[in-house]
Amino acid sequence: xxSYQHIYHAGCLADVHKHAALSIILSKMVEKDKSIYYMxxxxxxxxxxxNSDESQKTGEANAGITKLxxxxxxxxxxxxxxxxxxxxxxxxxxxxxxxxxxxIDRLFLSELHPQEFSAxxxxxxxxxxxxxxxxxxxxxxLALSPPIVRRGLVLIDxxxxxxxxxxxxxxxVKKLHKKWPEAVIMLWYPILQSGYHKEMCAILKTxxxxxxxxxxxNFKNGGNTLGSGLVICNLPYGTENGLDAAKSIFK
Ligand SMILES: C[S@@+](CC[C@H](N)C(=O)[O-])C[C@H]1O[C@@H](n2cnc3c(N)ncnc32)[C@H](O)[C@@H]1O
Numbered sequence: 001x002x003s004y005q006h007i008y009h010a011g012c013l014a015d016v017h018k019h020a021a022l023s024i025i026l027s028k029m030v031e032k033d034k035s036i037y038y039m040x041x042x043x044x045x046x047x048x049x050x051n052s053d054e055s056q057k058t059g060e061a062n063a064g065i066t067k068l069x070x071x072x073x074x075x076x077x078x079x080x081x082x083x084x085x086x087x088x089x090x091x092x093x094x095x096x097x098x099x100x101x102x103x104i105d106r107l108f109l110s111e112l113h114p115q116e117f118s119a120x121x122x123x124x125x126x127x128x129x130x131x132x133x134x135x136x137x138x139x140x141x142l143a144l145s146p147p148i149v150r151r152g153l154v155l156i157d158x159x160x161x162x163x164x165x166x167x168x169x170x171x172x173v174k175k176l177h178k179k180w181p182e183a184v185i186m187l188w189y190p191i192l193q194s195g196y197h198k199e200m201c202a203i204l205k206t207x208x209x210x211x212x213x214x215x216x217x218n219f220k221n222g223g224n225t226l227g228s229g230l231v232i233c234n235l236p237y238g239t240e241n242g243l244d245a246a247k248s249i250f251k
Contacts, residue, residue, distance in 0.1 A: 002112060002113045002161075003161065004113075004159035004161055005054070005113070005115075005116065006044040006045065006048070006092065006116070006159075007045065007048050007049075007052060007054040007055060008054050008055065008057065008058045008060070009058065009060050010044075010048035010050070010055060010060075010061060010090045010092065011048065011050055011055070011060065011061030011064045011065035011066070011090040012058075012060035012061065012063070012064040012065075012225075013060075013063065013064045013068075013219050013225070013228065013250070014064075014188070014190060014225060014228040015064060015065065015090075016064050016065055016068050016249075017217050017228040017230070017246075017250070018093070018157065018188045018228065018230065019078055019091070019093060019096055020072065020076065020078040020246040020249075021186070021215070021230055021232075021243055021246065022093055022096055022097070022155065022186065023076070023077040023078035023081060023096055023100060024076075024077060024078075024239050024242040024243055024246070025153065025184065025186070025232070025235075025236055025239050025243075026038070026077075026096075026097060026100040026101065026153065027077040027100055028236045028238055028239045028242075029151070029153065029184070029236055030100060030101065030102060030105075032151075034149075034151050035102075035104040035105050035106070035149050035151070036101060036105040036106075036149070036151050036152055036153065037105070037106050037108070037147045037149045037151070037152035038097050038101060038105060038106065038107045038108070038152060038153050038154075038155075039107075039108045039109075039110075039141050039144065039145075039152065039153070039154045039155070040093060040094060040097075040107075040108070040109045040110060040137065040154070040155045040156075040157070041110055041137025041138055041140070041141050041154070041155070041156045041157070041158070041172075042110070042111070042137050042156065042157045042158050042159065043092070043093070043094050043109035043110055043111040043120055043124075043132070043137070044092045044093070044094070044111065044116060044120065044157075045092060045111075045116055045119040045120050045123055046091075046092050046094040046095050046109075046119070046120050046123035046124040047089055047090065047091055047092055047094075047095045047123050048089070048090045048092060049088055049089060049090075050065075050066075050087075050088045050089070050090050051088045061090060063221060065082070065090060068249050068250075069082055071249040072246070072249060073245060073246075076242070076245075076246065077100065078096075078246075081096060081099050081100070084099070093155055093157060094107065094109050094120065094123075094124050094130075095123070095124065097155075098124065098127060098130060101129075103128075103129055104129075105129060106129050106130075106131070106147075106149070107124075107127075107129060107130045107131065108131045108133065108140070108141070108144055109124060109130065109131070109132050109133065110132075110133045110134075110135050110136070110137035110140045110141065111132070111133075111134065111137070112134070112135065112136055112137065114134070117132070117134040120132055137156075138168070138172050141154055141176065142172075142175065142176065142179060145176060145179045145180040145183070146179055146180040146182075146183075147180070150180070150182045150183075151182065152180070152182070152183050152184065153183065153184040153185075153186060154176060154180075154183050154184070154185050154186070155186050155188075156169055156172065156173065156185070156186065156187045156188070157187075157188045160189070160190060160196075163196055166189065166196050166197055166199060166200035167199060167200060167203065169187055169189070169200060170187075170199075170200040170201075170203035170204050170207075171203070173185055173187055173204060173207070173209070173231075173233065174203075174204075174207050174209075177207075177209055177233055181210075182234065183233075183234065184232065184233070184234045184235070184236060185209075185232065185233040185234065186230065186231075186232045187204075187230070187231050187232075188228070188229070188230055189201075189228075189229045189230075189231075190225050190227075190228060190229070191216060191218070191225065191226045191227035191228060191229055192224060192225060192226060193224070193226060197229060201214070201229070201231065204231055209233040209234075210233065210234055211232075211233065211234045211235045212231070212232070212233055212235075213230075213231070213232045213235040213240070213243075214229065214230065214231045214232075215229065215230050215243060215244075215247065216228070216229040216230075217229075217247055217250040218250065219250065220250075
């Protein structure tokens with residue numbers, strides 16, 4: 001079942017939480033000269049037009065990035081990145097990663113929805129260090145792991161259309177860590193009234209993953225979404241203060 005389209009939600013409060021954190025982590029990782037392999041299990045389109053009918057229909061970007069962009073610290077890497085684009089163009093995680101990473105780095109992006117994949121290919125497929133896959137992201141990333149270059153980050157950003165996806169995502173993190181122990185693994189999840197994320201977090205907390213970090217933010221006006229959560233394994237040294245600072249914009 002693939003009915004989810006991120007264009008309706010791009011730039012929402014949860015995106016701001018996730019994308020600000022991704023920007024902090026990748027900016028820290030590129031401080032070292034060694035190249036990086038970046039992978040995404042659920043890439044989406046790469047970028048979104050906030051003037052589109054779909055975006056305007058939900059108004060989630062208006063309540064999210066449009067409202068929060070001025071609350072971000074001016075030197076935050078996400079702020080700088082947003083300023084480099086026209087106001088109506090919202091960068092999805094693939095474009096954020098591409099803007100921060102360097103030509104020596106590689107990006108592997110999986111997207112299963114045919115229409116979303118076609119847009120991803122148009123938006124990101126022309127960069128020489130970007131490889132787009134119309135494949136199941138979980139399978140693709142495991143097949144590519146461990147890559148020759150062991151420094152890397154895997155972003156897992158499912159749409160959680162079915163309840164079982166929470167436990168599946170947790171099991172995937174454990175499997176991936178076994179295959180590629182050096183990878184920074186970043187998993188996003190929504191906090192809903194149902195509390196489905198709790199089982200997933202419990203699995204991850206008992207998995208004894210190294211440099212394990214978790215952050216949850218609560219939304220005042222997020223509708224059905226009460227908040228947003230992130231878990232990271234192998235959190236890069238020196239990123240914690242930046243990640244904590246961004247949390248304050250949701251208060
Ligand atoms: C939340 S969106 C991704 C947003 C993107 N990561 C960003 O931050 O810009 C989730 C995407 O995953 C896709 N998807 C769902 N299941 C998938 C799977 N098993 N493998 C790859 N893509 C999948 C959906 O079509 C949707 O475009």
